Amino acid sequence: MRNLYGGLVGTKVVVITIQREDIERRDLEQALASLNRLIDSREALEASNGTISLMVSGYDNDPRELHLIPEVRAFFQELDEQFPFWFHVCTRIEHSLRMIFAMLADLEPVALDDPPGAIGYQFSNDDLNDFVGQRMIAMRALHATHKFDVDESERIADLVISYFSNVAGA
Template identity: 35%
Template sequence: MSINFTDTTWDDSGLTAADMMVLGITREEIESQNISKALSRLMMLSDQQVWTEKFNGGLLFFIAGYDHDRRDLAEIAEVRAYMQRLTSEWPFWIHFLAQHDQIMLVLRLLCDVEILAQQNGAVGTRFKKPEQLEANFRKLFDEKNRLLDCYGIAG
């Protein structure tokens, strides 16, 4: 398995051999609310049918620079604002993300949540407004279908 890590500079020359893409988002990008680097990397996946098909379930992302912050990412206003802004420009997470917990992280950052407990590194979360969770999930799912329809890919 080949994994292509992308952080700031990126072209699609390494995508042919890669089986997965890992997107790193830095604290600096979040604090400046500069989505342009992440957006350009993500747009490469959705702007061509070949990459849209190849990286279905082939994207992982992480947010770097908050390792020593005791708050959960969903409690950090700048992280939530960044992800909401990025998602408004690139809403195709459900198609590309490789893991269920990553989709749940996106939803936790898009919705109002309450952190219930932090024990042994595990975080409990309650969505404050179930209708907000449903609306965000439906929007992401509809955007996935819109992307697939654009290329005539069966969903």
């Protein structure tokens, strides 16, 4: 079957759900086990390219956005230290990469005019550039380790840059 999304999404999408209990215990084991299987060989890299959508479960009744919950931010910061390969595994069409960035960035609240009283969050372009640059280095090192196709690696890099260009321009 032909992939209509041209590398934005893999041939399948797998949802990895991170449970509130794991976040509160700071238990990275299950998430890391699921994620590391996706990158442990060239074949795994080929199969996992753009296939992951991340979800966080258990905070539906919390009125805060996930990136404002300290234990969620701390969990993702620790997870990212051990698994910085998001650009390879995450889809490049939905929320996952934005969510990870929001968990790691220094976001500043700003008042919005519409609707009155609404709060938005801004980040510096330096934070975005650092986030993209560091994870791009990690992805390219991973690809080199497993002798992943160089042209495909560059195509993924271009898609990620395009994805985050849209974030910065939004």
